[in-house]
Amino acid sequence: xxxxxxxxxxxxxxxxxxxxxxxxxxxxxxxxxxxxxxxxxxxxxxxxxxxxxxxxxxxxxxxxxxxxxxxxxxxxxxxxxxxxxxxxxxxxxxxxxxxxxxxxxxxxxxxxxxxxxxxxxxxxxxxxxxxxxxxxxxxxxxxxxxxxxxxxxxxxxxxxxxxxxxxxxxxxxxxxxxxxxxxxxxxxxxxxxxxxxxxxxxxxxxxxxxxxxxxxxxxxxxxxxxxxxxxxxxxxxxxxxxxxxxxxxxxxxxxxxxxxxxxxxxxxxxxxxxxxxxxxxxxxxxxxxxxxxxxxxxxxxxxxxxxxxxxxxxxxxxxxxxxxxxxxxxxxxxxxxxxxxxxxxxxxxxxxxxxxxxxxxxxxxxxxxxxxxxxxxxxxxxxxxxxxxxxxxxxxxxxxxxxxxxxxxxxxxxxxxxxxxxxxxxxxxxxxxxxxxxxxxxxxxxxxxxxxxxxxxxxxxxxxxxxxxxxxxxxxxxxxxxxxxxxxxxxxxxxxxxxxxxxxxxxxxxxxxxxxxxxxxxxxxxxxxxxxxxxxxxxxxxxxxxxxxxxxxxxxxxxxxxxxxxxxxxxxxxxxxxxxxxx
Ligand code: GLC
Ligand code: CA
Numbered sequence: 001x002x003x004x005x006x007x008x009x010x011x012x013x014x015x016x017x018x019x020x021x022x023x024x025x026x027x028x029x030x031x032x033x034x035x036x037x038x039x040x041x042x043x044x045x046x047x048x049x050x051x052x053x054x055x056x057x058x059x060x061x062x063x064x065x066x067x068x069x070x071x072x073x074x075x076x077x078x079x080x081x082x083x084x085x086x087x088x089x090x091x092x093x094x095x096x097x098x099x100x101x102x103x104x105x106x107x108x109x110x111x112x113x114x115x116x117x118x119x120x121x122x123x124x125x126x127x128x129x130x131x132x133x134x135x136x137x138x139x140x141x142x143x144x145x146x147x148x149x150x151x152x153x154x155x156x157x158x159x160x161x162x163x164x165x166x167x168x169x170x171x172x173x174x175x176x177x178x179x180x181x182x183x184x185x186x187x188x189x190x191x192x193x194x195x196x197x198x199x200x201x202x203x204x205x206x207x208x209x210x211x212x213x214x215x216x217x218x219x220x221x222x223x224x225x226x227x228x229x230x231x232x233x234x235x236x237x238x239x240x241x242x243x244x245x246x247x248x249x250x251x252x253x254x255x256x257x258x259x260x261x262x263x264x265x266x267x268x269x270x271x272x273x274x275x276x277x278x279x280x281x282x283x284x285x286x287x288x289x290x291x292x293x294x295x296x297x298x299x300x301x302x303x304x305x306x307x308x309x310x311x312x313x314x315x316x317x318x319x320x321x322x323x324x325x326x327x328x329x330x331x332x333x334x335x336x337x338x339x340x341x342x343x344x345x346x347x348x349x350x351x352x353x354x355x356x357x358x359x360x361x362x363x364x365x366x367x368x369x370x371x372x373x374x375x376x377x378x379x380x381x382x383x384x385x386x387x388x389x390x391x392x393x394x395x396x397x398x399x400x401x402x403x404x405x406x407x408x409x410x411x412x413x414x415x416x417x418x419x420x421x422x423x424x425x426x427x428x429x430x431x432x433x434x435x436x437x438x439x440x441x442x443x444x445x446x447x448x449x450x451x452x453x454x455x456x457x458x459x460x461x462x463x464x465x466x467x468x469x470x471x472x473x474x475x476x477x478x479x480x481x482x483x484x485x486x487x488x489x490x491x492x493x494x495x496x497x498x499x500x501x502x503x504x505x506x507x508x509x510x511x512x513x514x515x516x517x518x519x520x521x522x523x524x525x526x527x528x529x530x531x532x533x534x535x536x537x538x539x540x541x542x543x544x545x546x547x548x549x550x551x552x553x554x555x556x557x558x559x560x561x562x563x564x565x566x567x568x569x570x571x572x573x574x575x576x577x578x579x580x581x582x583x
Contacts, residue, residue, distance in 0.1 A: 007265035009494045010047035011484045012380040016343040017054050019437045022449035031077035035085045045484025048095040050209045058108050060178035061403050065106040069196045086204050095206035102193050103212045104179040112180050119167050125186045128172040138168035150224045153233035157407040184216045184249055194257045207265035214270045217245035237272040250288040265290040275329035282334030291337045296322045308408045308429050316506055327375055327498040336377025346433040350391035354529055363569035365476045366553040367525050370571040371509045374523045376498045383438055387469040388476035392436050392458040393427040401455045405430040439465040482551055507532040522574045526566035533565045548579035
């Protein structure tokens, strides 16, 4: 891989700004709130922040529908606040990664406002239009609206096409109808995007997380996709994900923008992307992206209906196989990101762990962190994970805010699912699970706001909050902090390869991180709720007998632990070197 880049050694933290910290009492987190918490993040061991969109937006999809890429949404603050945040981060040697949402913009963006008025407007070709099924030309004004061009489904349910009467055409929206897809085949679109990227890079940001970037090129024939279970609109990513043209666009973006900022990093959000395809985005020779977020490990408990279905029981050997595929697949060919959640996912501690009872919740959160974040790659901690925040179960659908959740619920109920069953799915799978406000303290509204929060807090905040989790020695925050500092303090965590030591074991995750010079560290986790014993590999038993424990949960002062018989959710990170010696 050549020289180590800053982003390969950095610990990242993802902020969902609406829910992080409100400083003016309007119930919405803001930029000043982030600035105020920089010391908190620095102390936790964070080097860089991925900030979800803070651009001007009508908030149909909470900022992922951008009205003006050059403006900060007033509810988050001003451009002055943004400049101040960047300056304060620089002063702490921290980097800011912005969200780049350019598969689509808002229908309230000036481009679309102009585009929708007339087919002759120069901005018309900024979007993807079609006159309707089997038509080459728009039908006459006043004639009936033709059927949609094809059966593509929107990710937020219903058709991916919306009728625009003024031009007698449909426009494509893979997400909500207020998120028209941009036409990347138009060079003017690409140049406008590059210009905007330069604007932000020139401000001193360190790079971009690229929203659904593998969807930017669509099959120009816009064909129907094969029908499925009698569904009227069908999802089939083959027609818009990972197309060859996407790679060409990214290479152009690299040539025109990214290569001019050699220190900058990029991370692409890549749904539906297997490892061979992933390599093509991140191989340094291809000059596309620094890293990607792959999603295979997040589908581990998906039911047959996908994300919005009751989860099925997951199986650890399969999960490990997925993780191995990426660790081994990218080794020497690209760089992994490590993460267990984001603003679109239910909380991992509620998926793989146990959340009733303080002791087991804490142990589960730590076991998950150790299982995923100590492999090779750059770790991304999503806000609240460092205190073991859990899913929420609001008693009624009116408490939910997320468009994806609300559209799922409406459609499920109108298709005959009972309200209580639909709500149960929401409790387990909604994106709002990750979007309840950050729980800072046991004070009112968890210290997130002095006003009325835009979405209610998880009622468990008096128990689960930063204050408790950082003051108590067995708190989740205490553990995350140790883990992140440990990662940063020894290059083996960046450079060492990752070898699975227990691929078939149904409860244990055990891996070795090895350097070419023979140095090694071991991570052992019982990612289950039962005691377990196993045949400890000789080198590991040896390391345990003569070496030192770098990180453990529970600690030996909490409970007597051993490597052969592991307690539920036990974690041991072991170095073969006696304590005090450095590698
Ligand atoms: C990405 C974002 C998600 C958003 C969608 C459309 O998946 O992470 O929050 O709804 O793209 O922009
Ligand atoms: Ca605010």
